[in-house]
Amino acid sequence: MSRMSDTPTKSRDLDHLMEQNSTELDFLSAYGGSSSEGDGSAIFAALRRFLKAGGVSYSLNKKETTLSFAFGKASIEENGCLISFKGKNLPLVTSDVQQAGFAQGTLTQKRTSCKVTMVEWGLEQRRFIERLVEYLNHDE
Numbered sequence: 001m002s003r004m005s006d007t008p009t010k011s012r013d014l015d016h017l018m019e020q021n022s023t024e025l026d027f028l029s030a031y032g033g034s035s036s037e038g039d040g041s042a043i044f045a046a047l048r049r050f051l052k053a054g055g056v057s058y059s060l061n062k063k064e065t066t067l068s069f070a071f072g073k074a075s076i077e078e079n080g081c082l083i084s085f086k087g088k089n090l091p092l093v094t095s096d097v098q099q100a101g102f103a104q105g106t107l108t109q110k111r112t113s114c115k116v117t118m119v120e121w122g123l124e125q126r127r128f129i130e131r132l133v134e135y136l137n138h139d140e
Contacts, residue, residue, distance in 0.1 A: 037103075038119030043081035046121040047074055047129065054133055071136040079103065080119040083129075087136045090114060101125050 048067065051058055058069040066075040072085040080103060090111045097105025101120035108114070118125050 037078075038080040038121075040076040040078065040080050043118050043121045043125075044074065044076045047081055047083070047118070050126060050129060051133070054130070056133055056137075071132075077117055080117040082115065082117045084113065084115040085132050085136065086113045087132075088112060091131060091135050096128065099124055102128075 044065075044067075048058075051067075051069065056069050058067045060067050066073060071087050072083065074081055074083040090107070090113070092107055092111060092114055094105075094107050097107050097114055097116040101118065101122050101124050103117045103119050105116035106114065
């Protein structure tokens, strides 16, 4: 004779398991695991909004696939959004352009220019752009 109705259940429901295991693991993105391809048009559109909100003046080409600003340019690519910056002593190290969400990142040895394809538009990418814009706007 079983008395299931009188004993508390020991199984967990799905909501409880999801709540228990929903941990913020954003720090893991620094260790890779990102795709090397992204939606270039969507990233480019997000970049345009971000630059505009930051007060960066830029010009667009007729097809609206490339934008140029005082210290760099960006363009829609098949695998993401290619962006380049030029300036004196950029506040970067090589790992900055090789982190998750970036592809084909290069930084010149004298740190006067960098080029990277953004394959994601996340916190790291926004911080990267924001840091360079702040530095290069101050440098002018």
